[in-house]
Amino acid sequence: MSTSIQPFSRPAAPPDAPGRGTKAFILGTASATCSLIVLDTNVVAVSLPAIARTFQASFADVEWVVSAYMVAFASCLLPAGGLADRLGRKRMMLAGLAVFLLASVGCGLASTATFLNVARAVKGVGAAMLLTAALAIIANTFHEGAERTRAWAVWGTCMGVTTTIAPLVGGVITQWAGWRWIFLINVPVCLMLVACVRYAMTESRNPAASRIDALGSALFGVALMLGIWALIDIPAHGWASVATGSRFGAAAVLLALFVLHERATAHAMIDLSLFRQPRFVGAVLGMFGYAACAQVMMTFLPLYLQNAFEMSAVQAGVGMLPFALAMIGGPYLGARLSSRFHGSSSVLVAGLMLIGAGNLLVAAVATHAHYGLVAVGMIVTGLGAGVMNGDTQKAIMACVPVHRTGMASGISTTTRFSAIVTAVGVLGAVLASRTERAFEAALPAGFAWRDALGADFLARVLAGDIGQAIAQAIAPLDAAARASLATKASQAFASGFGAALGVAGVVALVLGATVWSLYRAGRGPAVPIVDQQR
Structure with missing residues (x-):
């Protein structure tokens, strides 16, 4: 219709x-x-x-x-x-x-x-x-x-x-x-x-535009929101809490209903038959890895630079330039790889491997308080992100017939932003958990920091507000105690950031290997796509 x-x-x-x-x-x-x-x-x-x-x-x-x-x-x-x-x-x-x-x-x-x-x-x-x-x-x-x-x-x-x-x-x-x-x-x-x-x-319109899939949109949106809500609140409630489990469970149920709805409706937002193609799945995973493991740096890196290096907002913006400038040079490297190896798979895999290596390098040096070493890791990650920035979209579009490019573009863009918000939740949970453990390990044994500093002390530290967190401590602190506490909190945050980047690095490498395997499996004849438009 x-x-x-x-x-x-x-x-x-x-x-x-x-x-x-x-x-x-x-x-x-x-x-x-x-x-x-x-x-x-x-x-x-x-x-x-x-x-x-x-x-x-x-x-x-x-x-x-x-x-x-x-x-x-x-x-x-x-x-x-x-x-x-x-x-x-x-x-x-x-x-x-x-x-x-x-x-x-x-x-x-x-x-x-x-x-x-x-x-x-x-x-x-x-x-x-x-x-x-x-x-x-x-x-x-x-x-x-x-x-x-x-x-x-x-x-x-x-x-x-x-x-x-x-x-x-x-x-x-x-x-x-x-x-x-x-x-x-x-x-x-x-x-x-x-x-x-x-x-x-x-003004322009598509005279053959199909009906809007309002129910599918609602199911997907609420499922995504519940999953992110669960991830963001893990530091407060824990992985095993009723709140976390119920939100994850509800998100899973809604996501399953979304899949069932998309398979049954004549006006689906997403043609699930596309996912029968290994190359298409590989391209989508490439986009997910790029966004979740590289683009998410734009969220956490400023917090790290301001917390670990006591940079101002302007200095943090300048401090991110190695990552951003490397992204500009990345497409030229991707073009050379594509012309040499004749295929999107080599570009996607190379990009994910660079992202993984860069993240692991930053993770290894995050607690050393040496900006130069961190900048080297940012450059490697930025190059990988630049390699993938345009080629992920091209790889997805290359797997579908011309009349499906609009849907494929929508899947690509939705995957990108869903990956970023998922990574913010997952890596944020890792950052918070590791920061708390590192902070407690740096304190004297038996020190009840929540009673002395306030239950929300680390929440303020993680938000990039170490100074105010210390200023609002419950117990009176002299200048030496404040300085020591600030150092411990800063080092704990750097440790948490390193753990989060370590997870992102490993995920990027695993996805790189998965994309390579899927492209190898997709070398044969493409699986026919059933046109579900009615």
Whole structure:
């Protein structure tokens, strides 16, 4: 079944008015919109310690600043793409900018950590609307040949540059204007983009767009949220608690219902028959490994640099440049590997191996308080991330027929952001657990630190707020005791960060080996894909 939405009968309604912009202007507007999303995704990490100080927030609260946005974003990508096709890409972009703008105001004016996290979730919905509409507009404007290739190259360059400068921009704004302006600065940017969209773009729709799978979207989104909720609260409740078990159990049940629903519905978001192809599964796992083991560095690395090296927000932004700059050079290495070994598998495997090696190197030196050694590991991880940044998407798209590229693109993007938010939960739990054990091991035997310092002491330390955590200790502390405690807390956090990066490194290596095996298994004839569209 296909349904098309007809334009309003009144002539020249603003959303449907013919655009007056050139193709270059349209590309610039769409790329700038996507850059805004990338900037907002990555810029907030540097400000997390400042946010924690403002709200006296725990590590779980800080994790939700990232995770609330990512969960909403990942959950809404597929349905937002369908809505853009049905209602109109230009209309969806304008609506997305409105949601994004209002949510940014909510974030900037938030009075509590809970309010901030709710606003961040709404912002994730707006970001999903913007990304899917912008990508559809680019694809609809540039149809084929060299022009289309150049358009996507420009878009990719914009994404790479934005990813590189995001930590530095976040550090500068946080230190010199305050963390709230990280969100409030989006207001004039969104207003400018609204004017550009209304001026430049012509409305477009897919007349054959299928019905939106609302139930599938809800099942997937709630399952993802419950799983992340369980992971984030593990430091507070423990792995064996009723709260943790019930959330994981509910997430598993909803995920199983999602799979059953997708197999039964005629308008599924995801064609599960794609996963019968080993090469497709390998490509999706490559994307998962890239996002979970490399892109997640953008969340935890600023906390580590500010905690372990006592860097300011600006210094932390500069300190992340080795990772970001290596990501820019990575695609050139990936291109050489692809031309030499003639296949996506070599690029994906090489990228995952570099990511794994870089993470393990950082894990090995994390407690040594030597930034140069950490920077070497960041460069290796960044190269691996750069190698995979474009090739993961290409590898997924290469496994499906042309009429399924939209769905494959949705699977790819959803996998990326689901992997990031899952990694934030898993690695955050490892970080918190290891930090607590290392801190307790550094204290005198029998010292009841929770009674002396407060039960939430380590939660504040993990949020990047060591100074305030010590200042609010229950027991009176002299200057020497404060300095000693700060050193112990900083070293414990570095130990926890090393453990988290060690897990990420091992996962990347295991996924690299798995991808290699799946591509070898997929060398034979591809499994036929049953077209489920009706």
